[in-house]
Amino acid sequence: MSTQLPVLVGIDGSRDGLIALTWAASYAMLHDAPLHAVHVVDDDRHVAVGAPPNARDDGSEVLEDALDELELIGFRAASLEVRHGQPAQVLLEQSEHSQALVVGRRGMGGFAELVLGSTSQVCTALSTTVPLVVVPDTWDPAAPPRGRIVVGIDGSVEGQDALQFAFEQAATTGAEILGLHAVEIPKSYPDPNVWDDPDQEPWRDTADELLTRTLEGWTAKYPDIAVHRRSVTDHAVLALARESRDADLVVVGGLGRTAFSELRMGSVARGLLYHSHSPVAVVHHPEF
Structure with a gap:
């Protein structure tokens, strides 16, 4: 079992999140490191848009989709977790115990603000001491590497x-x-x-x-x-x-x-x- 710090990836139920997950899994395999995928449920956001309590995201579907994706690529050294809070803040806290942080460039809102949002959010999110890797939706995991x-x-x-x-x-x-x-x-x-x-x-x-x-x-x-x-x-x-x-x-x-x-x-x-x-x-x- 690898003793390395995990590669942290943010997932949010979007296609971009799954693409980022695939890239992060590939990176983790190359470095013989575990993978830790986190979906952050932003309760304040649900309240702001007026979603009824029984219709709010509990993260289960996002984790199921992520597990299906990892099974598809044959990656098993992964842990998945649902957290509650502000996505950028939670990821930053988690990244302190990780070797890299990976996110998709766009998403369904869960992590879009991390890289494409307001100046203050970008400043806060990127004040991290680990490398941040942003994966665009143009990245094709099936394409051969360019080298x-x-x-x-x-x-x-x-x-x-x-x-x-x-x-x-x-x-x-x-x-x-x-x-x-x-x-x-x-x-x-x-x-x-x-x-x-x-x-x-x-x-x-x-x-x-x-x-x-x-x-x-x-x-x-x-x-x-x-x-x-x-x-x-x-x-x-x-x-x-x-x-x-x-x-x-x-x-x-x-x-x-x-x-x-x-x-x-x-x-x-x-x-x-x-x-x-x-x-x-x-x-x-x-x-x-």
């Missing part, structure tokens, strides 16, 4: 935690790594006609140097993983979303919990949750 993990690189301390997660996942799956650095060129930037070398973008050397410096320690630690580097002139969200079409996973850093920011999650991670075609892992930097 590629894309990781956003900006040279920050937070980005090192994302790189660690990406390389560990690549080592487990045999995937290659694409380190992507996006540079936004301001409109005020000089016209190419006045560059010293019209054929050489002046920011390219700096971007390539950042990629090399950031990745060199990880390539030395994981010499068997194929690593590719790419710098592009584009908004980071658009560049990462484009690469997600041909990736098994996109990994980005979150902001540290001590960061003074309206959105602890960071604008790139937040935007990517809406636009990525593959699952997105948001990896937070712990408190200093």
Whole structure:
């Protein structure tokens, strides 16, 4: 029996919840970890919409659907639980005793607010010290793996935690790594006609140097993983979303919990949750 911390997944009775459950089970199998699926009954929500007490969700149908899905994929190292409370808050509390938190991008309301709701909910939900993986409904569990993990690189301390997660996942799956650095060129930037070398973008050397410096320690630690580097002139969200079409996973850093920011999650991670075609892992930097 595995002694590892479980992989935590939020289920809510929606198709997205089942897709997230399947991804989480696959991740748990790869890491020889148990799976813990939680359905949170938000009693306040039922009261707000005026549902009579006998018509309120007791979670039994959601758990039955989840059990059927796990049986279908042959995964048995799972525990399932119904809790009552605010979904994001309950998941955060549970994640403190987990190695990763997995949710679907959209759902029937149970977890939609976790990633696509108000700013305050997103900030609260993503102030977690474990990786958060958001699985879009475009992810097809039956499709063969692409064998590629894309990781956003900006040279920050937070980005090192994302790189660690990406390389560990690549080592487990045999995937290659694409380190992507996006540079936004301001409109005020000089016209190419006045560059010293019209054929050489002046920011390219700096971007390539950042990629090399950031990745060199990880390539030395994981010499068997194929690593590719790419710098592009584009908004980071658009560049990462484009690469997600041909990736098994996109990994980005979150902001540290001590960061003074309206959105602890960071604008790139937040935007990517809406636009990525593959699952997105948001990896937070712990408190200093």
